[in-house]
Amino acid sequence: MLHAFLAAAIPNPGPEAPPGLGDLTNTILAWIKWGCLVSGVAGLMICGGMMILGRRNRNQLAIEGVSSTVWVFGGLALVATAAGLVSVVV
Template structure:
């Protein structure tokens, strides 16, 4: 009975949920670092897809396992790009 009363009281107290605010002076450097990370992911994604395409083109004749390795790498590259594209939404879902 006492536990239920305590739980009811805890639910009645509003929990503050402030908006995220960058510490003074850190907003610009952090945005620069995040921009570098985004640029790195884009470059890596393009390079990964080019490498997969090259493996498939090279493995077309008499190297079918090499072509299959290139084709099997495409979902991994696209998965990594998708994760990077949705990263802020995923983090916001858990912290929002």
């Protein structure tokens, strides 16, 4: 009962960018996202190269390449869902 009263009494406005900063913020976030996607492509290429080079007599390098792809995909998934995750938390 008290929770419902407090929830109704406390205003909770949606997020709103300060005047003039919305376009700048979107541009910066777009650049960061682009950089993360380029880094993800480069990371997958590096992992593939490690698997290629570690094929014979250097199997530890190939194993590290395979295990590193998990981290690259995890990072890409986090970048792709960042806005949704933040909106759920906030």
